[in-house]
Amino acid sequence: MSAVFTSIPARAAPLRMLGARPWIRTRLFPDWTNGAATVLIAALLAWFLPQLLDWALFNAVFSNDNAACRAVAHDAARPGACWGVITEKYRVILFGRFPHADHWRPLLASLILVLMLVASCRPRCWRRWLAPAWIAAFAAFFLLMRGGVAGLTYVETARWGGLPLTLLLATLGIAAAFPIAVLAALGRLSPLPAVRAACIGYIELVRGVPLISVLFMASFMFPLFLPPGMTPDVLLRVLAGITLFAAAYLAEVVRGGLQAIPVGQIEAAKSLGLGYWQTQRRIALPQALRHVVPAIMNSFISTFKDTSLVTVVSLYELTGALGLALRGDTDWRPFYFEAYLFIAIIYWTGCYAMSSYSHWVERRLAVSNQTTGNAR
Amino acid sequence: MSDAADQPIIQFDKVNKWYGQFHALRDIDLSVARGERIVICGPSGSGKSTLIRCVNWLEEHQQGRLIVDGVELSDDPKAIEAARRTVGMVFQQFNLFPHLSVLENLTLAPTWVNKLPLNEARERAMAQLERVRIADQAHKYPLQLSGGQQQRVAIARALCLTPKIMLLDEPTSALDPEMIKEVLDVMIELAGQGITMLCVTHEMGFARSIADRIVFMDQGQIVEQNAPGEFFANPANERTREFLSKILNH
Ligand SMILES: Nc1ncnc2c1ncn2[C@@H]1O[C@H](COP(=O)(O)OP(=O)(O)OP(=O)(O)O)[C@@H](O)[C@H]1O
Numbered sequence A: 001m002s003a004v005f006t007s008i009p010a011r012a013a014p015l016r017m018l019g020a021r022p023w024i025r026t027r028l029f030p031d032w033t034n035g036a037a038t039v040l041i042a043a044l045l046a047w048f049l050p051q052l053l054d055w056a057l058f059n060a061v062f063s064n065d066n067a068a069c070r071a072v073a074h075d076a077a078r079p080g081a082c083w084g085v086i087t088e089k090y091r092v093i094l095f096g097r098f099p100h101a102d103h104w105r106p107l108l109a110s111l112i113l114v115l116m117l118v119a120s121c122r123p124r125c126w127r128r129w130l131a132p133a134w135i136a137a138f139a140a141f142f143l144l145m146r147g148g149v150a151g152l153t154y155v156e157t158a159r160w161g162g163l164p165l166t167l168l169l170a171t172l173g174i175a176a177a178f179p180i181a182v183l184a185a186l187g188r189l190s191p192l193p194a195v196r197a198a199c200i201g202y203i204e205l206v207r208g209v210p211l212i213s214v215l216f217m218a219s220f221m222f223p224l225f226l227p228p229g230m231t232p233d234v235l236l237r238v239l240a241g242i243t244l245f246a247a248a249y250l251a252e253v254v255r256g257g258l259q260a261i262p263v264g265q266i267e268a269a270k271s272l273g274l275g276y277w278q279t280q281r282r283i284a285l286p287q288a289l290r291h292v293v294p295a296i297m298n299s300f301i302s303t304f305k306d307t308s309l310v311t312v313v314s315l316y317e318l319t320g321a322l323g324l325a326l327r328g329d330t331d332w333r334p335f336y337f338e339a340y341l342f343i344a345i346i347y348w349t350g351c352y353a354m355s356s357y358s359h360w361v362e363r364r365l366a367v368s369n370q371t372t373g374n375a376r
Numbered sequence B: 001m002s003d004a005a006d007q008p009i010i011q012f013d014k015v016n017k018w019y020g021q022f023h024a025l026r027d028i029d030l031s032v033a034r035g036e037r038i039v040i041c042g043p044s045g046s047g048k049s050t051l052i053r054c055v056n057w058l059e060e061h062q063q064g065r066l067i068v069d070g071v072e073l074s075d076d077p078k079a080i081e082a083a084r085r086t087v088g089m090v091f092q093q094f095n096l097f098p099h100l101s102v103l104e105n106l107t108l109a110p111t112w113v114n115k116l117p118l119n120e121a122r123e124r125a126m127a128q129l130e131r132v133r134i135a136d137q138a139h140k141y142p143l144q145l146s147g148g149q150q151q152r153v154a155i156a157r158a159l160c161l162t163p164k165i166m167l168l169d170e171p172t173s174a175l176d177p178e179m180i181k182e183v184l185d186v187m188i189e190l191a192g193q194g195i196t197m198l199c200v201t202h203e204m205g206f207a208r209s210i211a212d213r214i215v216f217m218d219q220g221q222i223v224e225q226n227a228p229g230e231f232f233a234n235p236a237n238e239r240t241r242e243f244l245s246k247i248l249n250h
């Protein structure tokens, strides 16, 4: 028996189920265990959300009225948040010990950095002028903060604080750590034993100690080895500490990416006559960094949050400035919690932006890389 | 004819290579004339890849002398760079750069190694893509191409540096049967252009039609070498006969 061949014309794919009903059934109640989980979570939200809203909004005090704040805080039946502490203290929390009359300077400086960060995330800004723009931005930042020129009063770095300090430590720390990390990762994989040993030594030494002790060493021990008067500014020393610390972790991330590259890629580059640096720059690093975008962003987020540790060496970034604002004030001291929530929201906003950006980069690379799908 | 043209372009002189304690190449003597097309065959693990990878120093030999286009390969980086500029290589697994488009794969080395202006490198790349009949895919990424197309791009990429010697290590072994022919056609065309070719392959039909000489290797040694007619008709060595009977009778 010979079957007759008939060619089948292409048909449209079946329509997806649309509308709320199928969505609820398939997503929320596909079977009884998932249904039970849905009900349980809904019940928890129903119980918890009203209380949260009462506390945070309906019973809360927003004006800087200390008596009212104390009243709602002690009202066991209808507890409320005291956002008044932020109304009262936000300038100290945001700008630390910077002279009060000149708060526009740290505000402007912070805005410059935030604008540069936002601009740098956009591919249309990835041009040659971006690097000089960043240098100009940092110069403007230091000029505004430090003063001493153009009629601005001089403010020593020890009095810088709050948000601009956090932003400065994070951006400059990350920007400086990245190239160091790439070099350390390449060095760790280098065929030259001396280079390899030096890089392993640096990475393992730094990864073996907590950041706090690195900061202590940078700020208290380091000056002991230098002649007095030669010691660099404490801010610079702390920045160097954060940079070297972040770079050691980042180096291991980059190394992971480099090691995932098939050896054939390197052999092909060599066979085309590319030298070591050209091979790394054109072939190895572009592929390695693509593979580890999420881990790199993880490192960046850690560094951003780690800046809060510089308080231990008397630099009052956001967290430190908060302590500064409340520690000595018996009236407002009871409302630490609300104040901490305030800076938690600032940190969270930064971290969430970074993590969303990393997802976006991943998706973009997946599209432009076209590694999936055989388009024949 | 000048003196240089009479000199062999590749000269192996008692070359030995070990991987750790494993003796992978044993007293290799081989001289390749300019424009000669050599096919290397032999059982798996016999050292074919190792032999041709020595020519552009992807593997370094430990004893003996290896001279490529008048330059003795030693661990002098200048000598190696010089050798790599005259030698193009095609790999079994293609090894195209997946993050670069086909065109960028081809222009990379000319712009960064030979410092050619970009538009000149592009022209040269397009000419090579025409040659391997794949110019319409120039702006795709390697992983969007079929295996046969990828291997043809890899051949074009090697040719963009206008090498004097082409090394091909089992260029068709990773391909589906229906794609082997399109790559072999390109290789046959290439062989007709007078470029020196060292090709590891088990495509005996290809070997018979284009090779000037077939080199048979076993256990790190060259067992015998001969013109294809003689090699297939009267293999001198027992091992060669065994190998040929395995590879031709199925
Ligand atoms: N990097 C290496 N380290 C250790 N041993 C190796 C290495 N590369 C190859 N060898 C060994 O050297 C021998 C020759 O290898 P080679 O790759 O040259 O063989 P081949 O003739 O190309 O084989 P095939 O046909 O399977 O490709 C093999 O026994 C292999 O196991």
Ligand SMILES: [Mg+2]
Binding pocket: B048, B049, B050, B169, B170
């Ligand atoms: Mg091989």
